[in-house]
Amino acid sequence: MRHDEAIPVEVAAVEQVTPLVKQFTLRRVDGGPFPPFSGGCHVVVVMHGRGRTFRNPYSLLGSPRNVDCYQIAVRRHDAGRGGSRFMHDEVRVGTRLEVGHPVNLFPLAKLARKHVFVAGGVGITPILAMVDDLRSTSAPWELHYRVRGPEHDHFGRKLRDENGNRVHLYYGSHGQTLDLGRIVANQPLGTHIYTCGAEQMVAAVAQAAKAAGWTDSHVHCERFVAPPIGDPFDVHLARSGVTVHIPSERSLLEAIEAVGVDAPYLCRGGVCGQCETEVLELEGVLVHNDHWLSDEERAAAKKIMPCVSRARCTRLVLDR
Amino acid sequence: MAIAFKPDETFRDDFTYRNSPQAIGRFPFPFVADTFMYSVNIEPHVPGEKESCFEFPLDVDEHYVAECRERAFCLATTPDRFLALPHMMPAQWDALELIASSLSRDYPQHFCLERRGTRWRWTNRPLGLEDEFTFGDPATLACEPLEYITRQAQGDFCLLDQRDGNLWLDAGMATSQADWSLNFDLGMNFVEWHGPVPLAAELGVFDRALKFLMNLQIGHPVRRLNWTMTIHPRLDTSPEQSPHWAPDRGAVTPANAGDLVHLRVELQALWRLPRSNAILFSIRCYLISMNELVTVPKWGRRTHRVLKSLHPALLDYKGLVRYRDTLVDWLAGFDDGTPTTPGTGPE
Numbered sequence: 166m167r168h169d170e171a172i173p174v175e176v177a178a179v180e181q182v183t184p185l186v187k188q189f190t191l192r193r194v195d196g197g198p199f200p201p202f203s204g205g206c207h208v209v210v211v212m213h214g215r216g217r218t219f220r221n222p223y224s225l226l227g228s229p230r231n232v233d234c235y236q237i238a239v240r241r242h243d244a245g246r247g248g249s250r251f252m253h254d255e256v257r258v259g260t261r262l263e264v265g266h267p268v269n270l271f272p273l274a275k276l277a278r279k280h281v282f283v284a285g286g287v288g289i290t291p292i293l294a295m296v297d298d299l300r301s302t303s304a305p306w307e308l309h310y311r312v313r314g315p316e317h318d319h320f321g322r323k324l325r326d327e328n329g330n331r332v333h334l335y336y337g338s339h340g341q342t343l344d345l346g347r348i349v350a351n352q353p354l355g356t357h358i359y360t361c362g363a364e365q366m367v368a369a370v371a372q373a374a375k376a377a378g379w380t381d382s383h384v385h386c387e388r389f390v391a392p393p394i395g396d397p398f399d400v401h402l403a404r405s406g407v408t409v410h411i412p413s414e415r416s417l418l419e420a421i422e423a424v425g426v427d428a429p430y431l432c433r434g435g436v437c438g439q440c441e442t443e444v445l446e447l448e449g450v451l452v453h454n455d456h457w458l459s460d461e462e463r464a465a466a467k468k469i470m471p472c473v474s475r476a477r478c479t480r481l482v483l484d485r
Numbered sequence: 486m487a488i489a490f491k492p493d494e495t496f497r498d499d500f501t502y503r504n505s506p507q508a509i510g511r512f513p514f515p516f517v518a519d520t521f522m523y524s525v526n527i528e529p530h531v532p533g534e535k536e537s538c539f540e541f542p543l544d545v546d547e548h549y550v551a552e553c554r555e556r557a558f559c560l561a562t563t564p565d566r567f568l569a570l571p572h573m574m575p576a577q578w579d580a581l582e583l584i585a586s587s588l589s590r591d592y593p594q595h596f597c598l599e600r601r602g603t604r605w606r607w608t609n610r611p612l613g614l615e616d617e618f619t620f621g622d623p624a625t626l627a628c629e630p631l632e633y634i635t636r637q638a639q640g641d642f643c644l645l646d647q648r649d650g651n652l653w654l655d656a657g658m659a660t661s662q663a664d665w666s667l668n669f670d671l672g673m674n675f676v677e678w679h680g681p682v683p684l685a686a687e688l689g690v691f692d693r694a695l696k697f698l699m700n701l702q703i704g705h706p707v708r709r710l711n712w713t714m715t716i717h718p719r720l721d722t723s724p725e726q727s728p729h730w731a732p733d734r735g736a737v738t739p740a741n742a743g744d745l746v747h748l749r750v751e752l753q754a755l756w757r758l759p760r761s762n763a764i765l766f767s768i769r770c771y772l773i774s775m776n777e778l779v780t781v782p783k784w785g786r787r788t789h790r791v792l793k794s795l796h797p798a799l800l801d802y803k804g805l806v807r808y809r810d811t812l813v814d815w816l817a818g819f820d821d822g823t824p825t826t827p828g829t830g831p832e
Contacts, residue, residue: 201759
């Protein structure tokens, strides 16, 4: 996304849907329709805080057939970098924000004979729109959704009301656990499985599918990571000729943007590869947090994904 | 301003296709230097100069009506020119929307799209069509949506599905293609359908291009130019029809080279489609005879130098081997050895 092409929006509704999650309905300031999108899309939401701009990716959870508004859900992370706290504490009806164009890094497999979704917590959001897209097909689907307890189950109940016994709900507080081995067993040929949730859940689904003999091409996951907090460090941007300080609670990409250097990005979560940047000099180690670079590339320490990765170093020079 | 169409031009048999001086002036001359080699020459498909073929996302020119008639003839005689796998129906509707809304926005004197919810009315004045249909319901059109709209557009169109870290050619309309077969390539992925191209894979061009295209974004189309040469202004150089056109390569003489040999330039553009997450790949073919080309002195000089120095593998792949020497000799008469200026425009 280029910064000059963000769409100005106004918050039309805010709803506290679970103790941790607020849902926001966004309308264009110019009153027009949003770009159409497909289930699984995210948009980057630009929030102008006091002295600081946050850009966080959120899945579009509304129906792709209705583009009069966009809807997102934001889970509050008190220990995060501040974007979700800003959305929860500062944003109300009428607040102006900006959104980028939708990007789909978690699409439905169009050739699937059946779709199985496994989600945890706020990881349900992309699946809400994917399930809506499936209305126009005859492909069967099922959802296994785990939350901490009934008070966290706003979206699960909504989906079960609309779709009945395709939706299976699991409450941690009731001791209900996902039996992944059973879920992946005996699925018909041509089934695709999709997971979105905590890293352990994504990994567990991949492991269960592999153990049951699934091919990798039929296993999909949304594994955006929020940029982790880490040690502060300095980076020199060789092409721009500036040195930037990266505080603990700010990502390398955010700090680069804050000094006015335009850097490419799409997902801001370490999966798309768009922000890949060449490391020219390094005294110390890179802390890779992405899902893009191969093990060989990580070991070579010649590339870094500034949206989520950091460094523990006394000197770092990037080709930016 | 209304375009003065030339509805009776032909691209076969008597080959009456010609470019007006205006059409020559807006021809997308592809050579940026006096030598040519493959590169990832992808740039944003943003509006170019007024009246140029880059002014609008989809260019309509004086050949529009004749090209649509040529397409209809190809479809009537060889129906496998339009093919679509079943999972591409949402992408077909995306493509219809993109093409119809572009044409009506950029050429309102010729096309009109009225939308009332999902009930759409499409008016095509040059072809004398007026149709109403329900967006998303294939039963309301006489043929599938991509076939419907590309029967009314210049250039070939492919729909690429994105899955398994690759792009798959799963639907298309091709009647003006440079020796590739939709029927043969349908269902292939990006690496497979580029298999016959020499040298580029070794240069890493395809790996970089695929990675780039997988991240193509809604609202940010890209374009590139590609080129080859064709004998006669023949749009339909499909492999299935090669008995009708391949022998022409032996007919080039010093006396007829200026008339017979045409530079064939493809303006290729790629769009991310919003509802299907597929990619629309348009391949618009522009033809210019050598006689027309050398009316721009810089283009004559540069084309002479490019052909003279072209890598043997490219000569072979582009099918130029039989007449290259004759053509280079003919073009030498238009190259006085003076340097060419940067860029592709006239001096």
